[in-house]
Amino acid sequence: MLGFDTIVAVDWSGGNDTGATPRKDAIWAAVNRKGLAESPVYLRNRQVAEEWLTALFQAEQTAGRRVLAGFDFPFGYPAGFGAAFTGSDDPLAVWDWLEQRITDTPKENNRFDLAGSLNLKLGSGKGPFWFNGLGRDVSGLARNKKDYANPFNEKRHCENLAKGAFTCWQMGGTGAVGGQMMTGLPVLARLRRQFDVAVWPFQPLDAAIAFVEIWPSLTVGAAPEGEIKDAWQVAEVARQIAALAPERLAEILAVDAPVEGWIFGLGFEDELNTPPLRNDCFALPPGVHWTPVEEALAVLQDRLSPVTGVETLTVPQALGRVLAAPVSALRSNPPLPNTAVDGYGFAGARGAGVHVLPLAQGRAAAGDAPRDLAEGHAVRVLTGAALPLGVDTVVLQEDVQLGDGTIRFSGPVKAGANTRKAGEDVVTGQEILEAGRRVTPADLALMAAVGMREIAVRKPLRVGILSTGDELVEAGETAKAGQIYDANRPMLMGLVTAFGHTCVDLGRAADDREDLRKRLDAASDKVDVILTSGGASAGDEDHMSALLQKAGAMTLWRIAIKPGRPLALGMWNGVPVFGLPGNPVAAMVCTLIFARPAMDVLAGALWSVPQGFDVPAGFTKAKKAGRREYLRARIRDGRAEVFASEGSGRISGLSWAEGLVELPEPATTINIGDPVRYIPYGSFGIGT
Known part of the structure; x- marks a missing residue:
């Protein structure tokens, strides 16, 4: 409850x-x-x-x-105080006891006198309470801690853990809580009744x-x-x-x-201590008209913060989740020195020549506790076994000849050969994974190896996907003249799922402002971020940007990017909204370039930059200055080839492509073989 x-x-x-x-x-x-x-x-x-x-x-x-x-x-004093005055360890009995003894008016109260009388009742009159803020002396209450004596702990256990917490025995002064406690608990006692x-x-x-x-x-x-x-x-x-x-x-x-x-x-x-997103978190500097891509990304990185809660999961359950806190090793890996091969272990190096060592009975196998070994002897060891005490060197079994209770091998053999040191991979207490990392299968192995059972992770980011427009119908339905099938919603839902977030289908909204408002209101109660497509510009039917503008939390970003440009960003009932272009090619590119890293941050993950590679161009192009361009591309025969048409309506090019070629803002002429930056879809976290 x-x-x-x-x-x-x-x-x-x-x-x-x-x-x-x-x-x-x-x-x-x-x-x-x-x-x-x-x-x-x-x-x-x-x-x-x-x-x-x-x-x-x-x-x-x-x-x-x-x-x-x-x-x-504080709701309670250090252990022992309540029993000393009320005869009970029940802290609520102290509340009632204080309520019967404190007199309080807007201009004065008797907290200093009561503290002094309590000190005297304990015998010494020198503690536990201290600090007299009155202009007169108070019997039993010192003005400072000179000759101080305290029969109880100076602080509660929680205050010892809370850096900077004050003791409840200090009755006044900067940061003191003793006076607040004596005047506050009586009020709470009356409210309880x-x-x-x-x-x-x-x-x-x-x-x-x-x-x-x-x-x-x-x-x-x-x-x-x-x-x-x-x-x-x-x-x-x-x-x-x-x-x-x-x-x-x-x-x-x-x-x-x-x-x-x-x-x-x-x-x-x-x-x-995670600040909420502000209504102006997407605001651009005054006078900005065309926003460069890098500036837009910098604003998102600077203004956004995690909006997801935290929960505790077992390590196997954490795959794909974002770490809410750093993970430190509970145990070293390996926990003990062990052998890297099957062979024979002994102490110290051996120089050139033939060596013969007596062979101890038994063997050391993986899982065995370390055993003692008589000085000068060798012992059979199997890969992964903890080294017997005193053993620091292993010779390969292939290099050994067995005799009657002895082993024989040729040197030289270096000390430490064929062994692993304790903690040579990870030592106890070492931070192995940072907060904000999305857990991979390899991370599961690492955490299990160092003894982690449970970890704190972010809850999945809930992303609502909403399409807008009277022209849209669901695939499979009958499309009237002038209508098109909704391609954006399934595409965006697929992208969001591939990014590792939880997708919430918000359906399609008609070109009706009130209908869109109701959908946004309903969505804001069940999602952490909303992606919409269409209605993000400034036309008569661009209801998304109009609603966000009316709510006083909208910025229409005109970004120097192709395909794309209009991107409506704002807040609806505290939920960030990304108003993507209605064109599927532009919607996908803007999602990959802007929404993806932004959603990572909202999910509690680290800001991510897609890894690109310089490869030879397999195409020619004369690019105009002004906008950063993203061409649908793929690698064939070691070169980047681009889709035959740059038309934003050519959805087939998205499926044809396996990544994007990124062309910077300045004008340039690209010839066959010139280096261009290719970003595979995998760098955005999605497959081809």
Whole structure:
């Protein structure tokens, strides 16, 4: 029962009322409801915050929406504190105990006095709490850590793992959470009594409202210039949690810390701190009219980021998936020194001449544990066997004569001959695969060899394919005069599948703006990116670009490329849309050149550049200046030959070709035998 409709993130403060004007170092809250973010809310003091939270929870409860509410202060003290004052290790008993003792108004509270009295009750009056921020002395509470004594751990286990986390014993000062904790837990205790609440990780999250401990600085980077850090961070945390699939959220919440509590997202920082795509992520610099191919690719590489979630799979299940984190070896390969051949092992080198060594009984075979060998003896070893202790050299069995309990061979033999050293391939802890790599069969072998059982991978990118236009009919249907069969959708679906993504068929949309809008709305709930063909220019029936333009998130790229030119890029309900040309040849070329590397990044993979080769031309051509051209081509007799026609409507040329010849922007004349760059389809990740 871990599906939540509404995510709330709250940045708390233990200080006094901060006034009517929104400011930093105050209480801020952010709501993300069903993936839609609301503007952060400024709450000037804890009383206003409690009233706001009460109203919010009441409204969500009335609407039947489940809520996950995160608060940025510790939910538990280090082990032993609760038992010392409440007689119980139950951290929620501490909440109620504090609620009975804290007095709090917008202008003052007694947190420093309570901390001092707790220190005195423990006997020394010198800890665990410290820092007095008042203008008067407080009995039992030092202003600094001079003569400090703490009967408990300085930090909880989770805080020792979270770099930069503050101790809950510090009651004030920059970054301190002790005061926030003492003033925040009583508020949460009262809210628990008023609503159906479960507290993580102390209780099963089967209630209408879940309270979760957060620390925004753990998973959120620096705020953009001009933004209030606290306001921006809570909005980001709410977005991060809302973007998680229920099963992934369940994995992150699967924590066993029943006494001290835990910080949400600890151990998953890199995954959570993935910024969303902006509505202007495809925007080009002002004044750009014809965009060079390299500039367009640079914009995509710079502006896009992964949009896919993360899951854990066994190594065999991970074939074709994108690694979400680097993989490091759990064990060296080989784990022990071993023999590379069948032969006889012994210690040390042997010089020129004939050598005779006594032969020990038995043998060492692959899978046997290393055995001891008497000094000066030899032992039979089989390929792959761990070398017996003391053995570092092996002589081939073909070079040995067996005697009565001895072996005889001629030297010289170098020390270490015919053996493999432990870890000569991979050593324990070595990074063997980088994040963003798509797992290959060879990678499966490598990971298995070093002991990997499970790895974190990106979920497949879900790519929706939509064709537009009244002129289109499905292949096999009756085509009326003026109608054509839809060739783009099956082609694009094949390409997307070959790229390793999950393809979602969105069908065909008529030349009707409202119909297209409904299809985009429906698609944005079930795919990560949308590829459309047709309607991407600026004509009367180019509804795709018109809709994206009206949504305020569209850039019509006029790219200096042939075939192609118009490419409508934009965002629809947070989902990137690639509006490809309607011509099949141009649609395929633009998909290979632009959409393919962009989708790799969205899928969490590394930006990829297709490998091309300089080969002799088997054709002649006079190319004009201005556009980069891609010719359908194949290699025959060591030369690149191109399709007879450059017409963009000649679909047969796509099938005929086995790759593309890329001609740069400047004018050029190509003669037979001149070097040209040939990019095989395989370099784009597709077969011929």
